[in-house]
Amino acid sequence: MQGSVRRVVWLGLALLMLGGLARGQRERSSIGGRVSDASGAVIPGVAITITNTHTGVSSHSETNGEGIYTVSALPVGIYRVEAKKEGFKTAVADNIDLGVAQQVTMDLTLQIGEIAEKVTVTSETPLLETTAEIGSAMTDQVFHELPITIDEFNGRQPQTFIFSSLPGSTGNSFSGSINGGQLFSHEVLVDGIAIARYDISGGSISGFNPSVEAIGEFKLQANNYSAQYGESQSGIVSFQMKSGTNELxxxxxxxxxxxxxxxxxxxxxxxxxxxxxxxxxxxxxxxxxxxxxxxxxxxxxxxxxxxxxxxxxxxxxxxxxxxxxxxxxxxMTFPTSDQLEGDFSRLLDLSNEIGVDALGRPVFQGALYDPATTRPIKNGSIDPATGLMATQDGFIRDAFGFNPVTGAAFPGQANIIPQSRWSKVSGNIIPFYKEVPRINDNLFRNLARSGxxxxxxxxxxxxxxxxxxxxxxxxxxxxxxxxxxxxxxxxxxxxxxxxxxx
Structure with missing residues (x-):
């Protein structure tokens, strides 16, 4: 059989809204902080400009009466923050690496001077993230430098890396568990849009499967994430698709x-x-x-x-x-020609007595017992079918082709099931089994299988x-x-x- 699956997904994120309303874009990040002077006093009314250094796109804000500013709905990228106010030198924080769904605090200090003068601080250490959530973030460079298994049916699946490499998770490209949660119980976001397969309760993007090369960064939010993530039972996986920059x-x-x-x-x-x-x-x-x-x-x-x-x-x-x-x-092992006639004597080993039953009769390796003769027996009682006294409580059966009293094999009859005892279903199926060609007549590994x-x-x-x-x-x-x-x-x-x- 052949099948063809085509899936088209169009995610239009029309962010035509004020910065405060744009918080609903859950994969987006924010930069905020407090602006003060050299003495530590807060400064209200400071003009804040946050620029993505790769695209040149800027966002603007202003500090409030407490000297606090926040710019949200920022995509992943490298940013520069500028703070300007008359009577002070311009403060610049450069090289701020903003990841997926990250809230970064960048406090600035303004020094007295001309606004044309600049004081630049380059961010070389990880900035303080102002959330209590527990998780793991992966940058574009690290994500593409580390190995990702090529799945035989879906290619390189982004989730394979998460469930094979990040702590607190286990699984594969199709399903996985975060923090011990149920399979398919975590939320998957691509550019802030829930994209998991909800026909299997979420947690898999096998139907969407964007190219690994089209993904820039991702973040696994395992615990203590914001209340805005309300569709998950265990964790949040956020993927950020790559965007173009000013350079080709x-x-x-x-x-x-x-x-x-x-x-x-x-x-x-x-x-x-x-x-x-x-x-x-x-x-x-x-x-x-x-x-x-x-x-x-x-x-x-x-x-x-x-x-x-x-x-x-x-x-x-x-x-x-x-x-x-x-x-x-x-x-693989398939019934032999003699077994298809009811003859299982080659399975029997009369030289290997492995014990005795409740009536003291010998039990041999490979012997087949007639289920129709099953009967209970009590210790010390006489079995009415054989006249033998039981030595213990239990159930007994008589073997096919064996003397029920002595337990000795009848010559030429041991382990042979008479056709009168075959079920009607078995009698109808066995002719089809006989048509399957075996490569040999060994008891085991006698049929070739390819697939x-x-x-x-x-x-x-x-x-x-x-x-x-x-x-x-x-x-x-x-x-x-x-x-x-x-x-x-x-x-x-x-x-x-x-x-x-x-």
Whole structure:
């Protein structure tokens, strides 16, 4: 069977609102603090300008009567904070690295002097985060430098990194648990929008699956997170999609996997389930994976028409996953020809007496007992069917083809089930079993089986993000994600020898 899954998601974040109202964008961050003079006295009415150094987009605020300022709804990025007031030198805090859903405190001190003079402080140490939440944040650089497993069915899944690397979490690309919570019980946000699969109670983005290269940063909020996150039973995972900047940047990548680079493994070397080559060496199963794509981002620029520097930005990502697998062989145990006739004598070992039953009769390795003869027995009582005295309480049965009194095997009858005792269902099924060709008539590992979970898989993911600043208080962000996932369901073949790889 073949299937094709296409998912298109358009997330329009129209942030056309005042800064105070923009707090609803949950992946957004904020910078705030107190402005004072050299003596520690607070200064009201200080003009605050916060600028993203990569895009040139600025936001403005002013300190209140307590000298406090807050600018919220800031996307991830590197920022510069400027504080200006007549009679004081301009205070500048530079290189503030703001992560996903982060609230940073940046206090400033103004010195008496001309406003044209500047006092710059460069942030080199982590700034104080003003929330009590417990979690882990990952920057763009660290996220893309650390290894992420390539899932055979979904490519590089962002959640794989979280559940295989971050403390307090466990799971895989499809499901996971945070702080010991139930599977699928955590909330997943992409650019502040809940995107988890709620047909399975959330916690998985396998249906959306943005490209890893399109994700800039993420944050795992494991405990004590804000009340605005009301849809989670265990934790919050926030992904921030990459945005363009004033500089044009891009990359190309490919991750390749092939059986030529894989170790054969113990099972292949021992049993050669896929056959052997001309030199008699075991053939490794075919499994080719190619994950390739590229990204490009920058300002929107139309020559002689529009220059979007410091205003309008785009980021485009294309990711493709190609998987081709050939059936993998193995050996399984199937009823032998004599067993399909009711003869299980080859299972019986009359030389191996493993004990006695409640009537003192010998019990042999591999003996089959007739369930229709099951009966209870009390210690010291006489069994009416055999006339034997029981030596203990329990249940007894008579073995097929054995003398019920002495427990000795009748020649040519032991462990043979007469067809009169077969059920009607078994009698109808057994003819089909006889048609399955076995590779030998051994008792065990006599049937070849070959199969694969999905012979092929082609995933194409396209992501486009556009950001535009109308004013310092009115901004627009929109993200489009297209996921095409055609593939085939798994198949299993029984019978015959190993399936060739040509």
């Amino acid at each position: 940047h891009g990359n190309l990548y490919e991750y390749h996997r092939d059986r030529l680079f894989n170790a054969a493994g113990w099972r292949v070397n021992t049993f050669a389930p896929n056959g052997v080559d001309a030199a008699g060496k075991a053939i490794r199963a075919q499994n080719v994976q190619n994950n390739f794509g590229g990204t490009v981002g920058g300002p929107v620029f139309l020559p002689k028409v529009y220059n979007g520097r410091n205003k309008t930005f785009f980021f485009f990502s294309y990711d493709s996953m190609r998987v081709v697998t050939k059936p993998r062989g193995s050996l 694969t979970n999905g012979p092929y898989l082609h995933i194409n993911t396209v992501s486009i993000k556009v950001d535009h600043a109308f004013t310092d208080r009115h901004k627009f962000s929109s993200m489009f994600n297209y996921n095409d996932n055609p593939g085939s369901n798994g198949v299993v073949f029984f019978g015959g020898g190993p399936i060739g790889l040509d």
